[in-house]
Structure formats: C-alpha cells, structure tokens
Amino acid sequence: MTHAQEVGMRTGGDLVIETLSALGATTVFGIPGQHALGLFDALGRSPLQYISSRVENNAAFAADGFARVTNQPGVLIVSTGPGALTALAGIQEAYASSVPMIVIASQIPQAGLGGRRKGMLHELDDQKAAARNVTKTQHTIHHASAIPAVVEDAWRTALSAPQGPVWVEIPQDVLLHPAPIPPPCDLSITLAQLTPHHSSVARAAQLLSAARRPAIIAGGGVRRSGMAAQQALAMLAELLDAPVVCTPGGNTAFPYDHPLSLGGWVEDRYVTEVFEDADVLLAVGTALGEVSSNYYSMQPRGQLIHIDAEPRVLEANYPGLGIRADAELALEAILSAIQHGPKPTVSNWHGLTAAKLVAKVRRQITDRIAHQDLEHEQSIMRSIRNAVPDDAHTYWDMTIAGYWAWNTWDTKHGAFHSAQGAGGIGYAFPSALGGAVGLQQRVLAVSGDGSAMYSIAELAAAKQHNVPVTWLIIDDGGYGILREYMHDAFGQTVGTELTRPDFVALAQSFGVSATLTDPASLVDDLQAAWLATGPNVLVLPTTLKMWTPTHQTFDRA
Structure with missing residues (x-):
C-alpha cells in the first residue's frame, strides 16, 4: 500500500477513473496486472461496472462489441508488457473497423523507461511503438496533472471520424502517487464535423444526375454515421434509381428487402459485374478493400465517386473522385445538390429499370x-x-x-457484427459478451469449433457476470474455411483438422447451460435458449460448405 492510500489521498489511478466517469464511461473491460493495480484499486471505489475477462485479446473484443452497440468508446484496461501485447490483435479489429476504444495500459515505473535500463518484469523497449500499428494515437503520461487532459483528448480522438482506438499508457508510480488536482466533473466533448468540400459535392451531384446506370456500395461508415445517413442513402438511391449493395460492415445501411437492394452479395460475381457496368459508381463509407471489391476482381469501367472519412483509402485501389467526409454529411450534401439541380437522367440498364435488374441478379444468384x-x-x-x-x-x-452471413443475413431491425476489418478469429463470443453488457439484452454469437477455442475461457466471464449471451458453436472438426481454401489450392490439407473437447460438457463445467442440437431441432433449441437467463451454449455438429461465385459473363439480356 502506498503512503497516499494509507492516508486516504486520491491517486493517479483515481484520477484516471474519475476522468473516464466524467466523460460518460459506464463500463470497463480488462484484466489486472502488477503495474496496473493502482487503476484497479481505484476502479473498485468507483461506480463503473467492471467486466473481468480471462484473456486480454478477448477483453479487447468485448470492449469492441460494447462500443458497437452503445456509440461510446469501449474502455479497456491492460497491464504492462505481456498483457498489453496480448490485447493487440483485438485492438487491431477495432482499428480496422473504426470502432472507438480507449486503451489504458500501465507501464513500468518511470525510472525504468528508456529500454532495459532496470531489467524490470514486463519491460519492453518501447511499448507504445507496439501499439502504433493498431491505434490512432499513442500517449505516455508522466505526471498525474496531465491525466484528465490526455484522457479527454483520447476520448475525443476515439470518437472523431474516422473513429478508432486510442492508446494511453501510464507508469506504475504515476498511478500510485497522490493526485494533486481535483476530480474533473461533467466533461463535455465537442466533435469536429468532417464536412465535404463544396466543389467535390457539386461534381459528385453532377456526375450522378447525368448517370444512366448509377450504382452504390454502402459500407460501415454509413452505418456508423447513424439513422440520418441511412435515410439519406435510401432517398438518394430512390432518386437516382440506383442498385445498392451493403458490405459486411455496412449491413443495415440499406434495407435488405428494398426493391433496389442487392443485399450483402459483395462477394458474388453477378453483383460485381453490375458495378463494373455502372457508368457512375458511388462507394460510401467503405475502403473498397479486399472484401468490398470482391477480392480486387472488380474493375469499374465508369466514373468512381469514393467517400470515406479515412483519406488514406481514397483512390488506394481505384482511381476516381475521392471525397474525405463523414458519410452522413456527404450523402446529405449530395442529395440536396441533386434535389435542387436538374432532374436526374432516367436510369436504363440495357433496357431494364434498376429494380428489374436487381430482381434479375438476385434470381441469378439463387439459381x-x-x-x-x-x-x-x-x-x-x-x-x-x-x-x-x-x-x-x-x-x-x-x-x-x-x-454465409456476410452475404445473406437479413438483419431486419437488429444489427450484424463481425470481424470483417482485421479478420481475426475468436471474435464472436467475447464481442457478443460486451454487446450484451452494453445492450442489457440477449445477443447471439456464432463460431466454429476452431474459433471457439480462442475464446472458450470467456465462458467463465459470462458466468461470473451472468451475461445473456447465446453461443452457437458449429462443430465440423477443424478450421472449415481453411480446409476448403487449402483443398481448392493444393488438393490436400495440412493443419486444418483439430482435436477438440466435448463442448457441451466443457460449458457445463463452467456452470453454463449447454445443449447438443442438430439441424432438425436447431430452431426449437435456439428459441428455448433465447428465453433462458444468463449465458448458454448450443453445439451443432455439422459440416458446412461455401458457395462458389460465378465467373461467367454478365448476361444483360
């Protein structure tokens, strides 16, 4: 115990927790560690809810899942060295998918900073450098007085478009020593608006109004911008009579059952050829990266308009009119410009209206x-x-x-979440745990048996906190998708087959209700699990296959 704690004085750890509370944080995810004990001691005296994960990577996923449903940064506290490094893969998903997160990492005492000067436990040459690839900004706090300002700046940065995780590390002695300033109260964050340039809006409106075959790819940026962005997208699509596809991150950005909706079929060749045939292609809130470009097979022949809050992705894969802006502000500005300009050209997809083209393409996919x-x-x-x-x-x-869900899942009035940004496995269950905590309602996690083993320890966290998560584990005896990839590429598989536990018995050993289900009883078992309390597990032994995209020439007849 430090002298400050003995005499009842507030510490740097208290000031961190007080600042988070003043900013509106309600929940903290993480795992204690030697250098972070000052934070956890303060956390125990605070009103913040603490969710105790079992692996730092999963704690990061949980903070990610929480942030996606609450529209506030997920707060993650990790300890120095191994704890911090173990969290990086989970933080990478938040960074790649633009999920706001505040990562508070402890550090060795300041006397040891600078690279193996003291030979301390958990010491890294440069811990902050390890976080540089997966966070927007990185900060080291050397004095308690700087804590409120740095944490406040981190909160603002995490929520500013493009959103993402921010790294704040604090040496052990700063966390344990007295805090000389009063606790902050009711901090109010004002975010700068990322507005599009007027000239670019005018050019985009001109191109779209004159287009005969306009089409739209809607990404996660539209979804993160909120309902106003989604309404503007729907109005723009209807005004232009333009087909719309949603990327996995953009699921719910456009209604799945809308006559102009191509659903989420970004990986289908028929849909790719629609976008190649468009004379103006609007991509908004997406990097047009590996998945949303159908693995770079898409080769647009028309004019591309690319809108994203992250300037580094503009024209990164395709030339075009790049507009750095928040999706909502850009869509609303373009919509207004078109509404107040010349009437848009009537769309004509080689004799078909856009709705008839969409219906035809969806039939082709089904067939x-x-x-x-x-x-x-x-x-x-x-x-x-x-x-x-x-x-x-x-x-x-x-x-x-x-x-399958990336392309076919009809979210309706809920929300779809996946690790489509960085693509790490083991995401579903811990992120669902965080989502259920944030929503305070039951959620569903779906994993394979291989990915389930990455996060199986979090059954203990789910049980400890009585989190309402239903976890469906589809057990095919290995890394199923890698099995398909390797067999298709090499005619054989290596390293894809797995010895795994009896998942039902394992879940029950944690005190978690578990059921062995089958295809015939899956609906009934899932519905029963949904009505239960606390966490539960369904295990479905079955093998699923992937669908194969077509590569034949698009039939315009």
Whole structure:
C-alpha cells in the first residue's frame, strides 16, 4: 500500500477513473496486472461496472462489441508488457473497423523507461511503438496533472471520424502517487464535423444526375454515421434509381428487402459485374478493400465517386473522385445538390429499370446456388435467422457460417457484427459478451469449433457476470474455411483438422447451460435458449460448405 492510500489521498489511478466517469464511461473491460493495480484499486471505489475477462485479446473484443452497440468508446484496461501485447490483435479489429476504444495500459515505473535500463518484469523497449500499428494515437503520461487532459483528448480522438482506438499508457508510480488536482466533473466533448468540400459535392451531384446506370456500395461508415445517413442513402438511391449493395460492415445501411437492394452479395460475381457496368459508381463509407471489391476482381469501367472519412483509402485501389467526409454529411450534401439541380437522367440498364435488374441478379444468384448442392447450408442459415427475434444483435466469427452471413443475413431491425476489418478469429463470443453488457439484452454469437477455442475461457466471464449471451458453436472438426481454401489450392490439407473437447460438457463445467442440437431441432433449441437467463451454449455438429461465385459473363439480356 502506498503512503497516499494509507492516508486516504486520491491517486493517479483515481484520477484516471474519475476522468473516464466524467466523460460518460459506464463500463470497463480488462484484466489486472502488477503495474496496473493502482487503476484497479481505484476502479473498485468507483461506480463503473467492471467486466473481468480471462484473456486480454478477448477483453479487447468485448470492449469492441460494447462500443458497437452503445456509440461510446469501449474502455479497456491492460497491464504492462505481456498483457498489453496480448490485447493487440483485438485492438487491431477495432482499428480496422473504426470502432472507438480507449486503451489504458500501465507501464513500468518511470525510472525504468528508456529500454532495459532496470531489467524490470514486463519491460519492453518501447511499448507504445507496439501499439502504433493498431491505434490512432499513442500517449505516455508522466505526471498525474496531465491525466484528465490526455484522457479527454483520447476520448475525443476515439470518437472523431474516422473513429478508432486510442492508446494511453501510464507508469506504475504515476498511478500510485497522490493526485494533486481535483476530480474533473461533467466533461463535455465537442466533435469536429468532417464536412465535404463544396466543389467535390457539386461534381459528385453532377456526375450522378447525368448517370444512366448509377450504382452504390454502402459500407460501415454509413452505418456508423447513424439513422440520418441511412435515410439519406435510401432517398438518394430512390432518386437516382440506383442498385445498392451493403458490405459486411455496412449491413443495415440499406434495407435488405428494398426493391433496389442487392443485399450483402459483395462477394458474388453477378453483383460485381453490375458495378463494373455502372457508368457512375458511388462507394460510401467503405475502403473498397479486399472484401468490398470482391477480392480486387472488380474493375469499374465508369466514373468512381469514393467517400470515406479515412483519406488514406481514397483512390488506394481505384482511381476516381475521392471525397474525405463523414458519410452522413456527404450523402446529405449530395442529395440536396441533386434535389435542387436538374432532374436526374432516367436510369436504363440495357433496357431494364434498376429494380428489374436487381430482381434479375438476385434470381441469378439463387439459381446458381441451387445448382451447387447447398440446401443444407441454406437451411441452417434460415433456421438461425428464424429462431432469433427481428431486433436481435448477432456476432459472427470468421467461419463458414459467418461468411454465409456476410452475404445473406437479413438483419431486419437488429444489427450484424463481425470481424470483417482485421479478420481475426475468436471474435464472436467475447464481442457478443460486451454487446450484451452494453445492450442489457440477449445477443447471439456464432463460431466454429476452431474459433471457439480462442475464446472458450470467456465462458467463465459470462458466468461470473451472468451475461445473456447465446453461443452457437458449429462443430465440423477443424478450421472449415481453411480446409476448403487449402483443398481448392493444393488438393490436400495440412493443419486444418483439430482435436477438440466435448463442448457441451466443457460449458457445463463452467456452470453454463449447454445443449447438443442438430439441424432438425436447431430452431426449437435456439428459441428455448433465447428465453433462458444468463449465458448458454448450443453445439451443432455439422459440416458446412461455401458457395462458389460465378465467373461467367454478365448476361444483360
């Protein structure tokens, strides 16, 4: 115990927690460690809810899942060295998917900073450098007086477009020594608006108004901008009579059942060819990266208008009119310019209206899949969708079921979450845990048996905090998607087959209710699990296959 604690004085750790509380934080995720004990001691005296994870990487995923449903930064506290490094893969997903997060990491005492001067436990040559690839900004606090300002700046940076995680590290002695300033109260954060340049808006409106075959790719930026952005997108699509596809991160940005909706079929060649044929292609809130470009196979022949809050992605893969802006502000500005300008050209997709083109493409996709012997896979996806409420939040791992969901999941009134940014496995269950804490309602996590083993320890956290998460583990005996990739590429597989536990018995050993289900009873078992209290697990032994995109020439007839 420090002298400050003995005499009841506030410490640097108290000041960190007080600042987070004043900014509006309600929940903290993380794991204690030797150098971070000053933070956890203060946390124990605060009104903040603490969710105790079992692995730092999973704690980062949980903070990510919390942030996605609360529109406030997820707060993650990790200890020095191994704890901080273990969290980086989870933080990478937040960085790649623009999820706001405040990462508070402890550091060795200041006397040891500077690279192996003292030979201290957990010491790194430059811990902050390790975080540089996965956070927007990085800060080291050397004096308690700087804590409120740095944490406040971190909160603002995390929420500013493009959103993302921010790294703040504090040496052990700063956390334990007396805090000489009073606690901050009711901190108010004002975010700068990322508005588009007027000249670029005018040019985009001119191009879209004159387009005969306009089309739209809606990404996660539209979704993160909120309902106003989604309404502006719908109005713009209808005004232009433009087909719309949503990326995995953009699921819910445009209604799945809208006559102009191509759903989430960004990985389908028929849909890719629609965007190649567009004379003006609007991509908003997406990096047009690996997945949203259908693995770079898309080659637009028309004019590209690319809107994103992250300037580094503009024209990174395709030339075009790049506009750095928040999706909502850009969409509203372009919509207004078109509404107050010349009437848009009537769309004509080689004799088809956009709605008829969309209906045709969706029939082509359905017909192609029908010839691939995939009724079992489609049945499983229908069962999952039919079993959960329309307002359900679902969290998906990088597994075959998750890839099906990327393209086919109709979110309706809920929300779809996956690790489509960085693509690390083990995301679903811990992020769902964080989401359920934030929503205070039941959510669904879907994993394969391989990805489930990454986060199986968090069953203890779910049980400890009685979190309402239903976890569906689809057990096919290995890394199913990698099995397909390797077999297709090399004709054989290596390292994809796994010895795994009895998941039902393992979950029950944590005190978590678990059921072995099958395709015939999946709907009933999921519905029963949804009505239960606390965490529960369903294990479905089955093998799913991926669908194969077509590569034949788009038929415009």
